[in-house]
Amino acid sequence: MYEYFEYYNKASGNADEQERWANQLIWEVARHAVGEEIIVYPLMEKHLGERGKQLADEDRADHQYVKEHLYKLEGMKAGTPEYSSLLNEIMEHLHKHNDSEEQNDLPPLEKEIGGAASHEAAASFKRTKKFVPTRPHPSAPDQPPFETLVGFLAxxxxxxxxxxxxxxxEEMKEAHK
Incomplete structure (x- = not known):
């Protein structure tokens, strides 16, 4: 996602290319968020007790913020100053959110569930991303089972x-390798 944002910024002045990279970024963020809500956050709640519930609720609130702001982008034109400003704001929020997950959420969860279960959860997360919504849906529920059901319908x-x-x-992707 950070690479897609970098490519969006590098394409400054080329609205078509910026739109393509922004669409790729939104597609990835939407799938990632729902995958975490279906797979990771329930594990945190189950294995980390009250602290896990608190962390999952904070993460869901972060996701809601991102979904609402990504949804706003849908009504805007990529490459405009307003679009770029809002996308910058979203990415700043996501960077803090991702850092927090990597530092505060995942280490205690992995310690609690162990390496084998962690690898199993990662594989499940990867599989789930193939079946979840690819757009932000800020009004959808964010907790299973309702989040899962609405996600599969959307x-x-x-x-x-x-x-x-x-x-x-493919040419654009190759140019960035």
Missing amino acids: APIDKLRDVFTKFPT
Whole structure:
């Protein structure tokens, strides 16, 4: 996600390319957030007790903020100063959120569940990202089982919209390798 944001910024002055990288970024963030809400946060609540519940609730609030702001981007034109400013704000928030998860959430969870269960959760997270919504849905529930159900209902509609969405071309991706 950070690379996509970097590519968005490097494409300054090329609105088409910025739109493609922004779409890729939003696609990745939406899938990642729902995957965490379905897989990681329930594990935190189950294995870390009250502290896990508190951390998961804080993370869900961060996700809600991001979803609401990504949703606002849908009504804006990529590459404009307003769009870029809001995207910068979202990325600053995500950077703090991700750092907090990596420092405060995942180490105690991995310690509690052990390496094998951690690898299993990571594989489940990766699989889940294939089936979840690819767009922000700020009004959707953010806790299973309702989040899971609504997500699986929204995913096909999102995937249909993706067919008509411009994403980075293979040439654009190769240029950044």
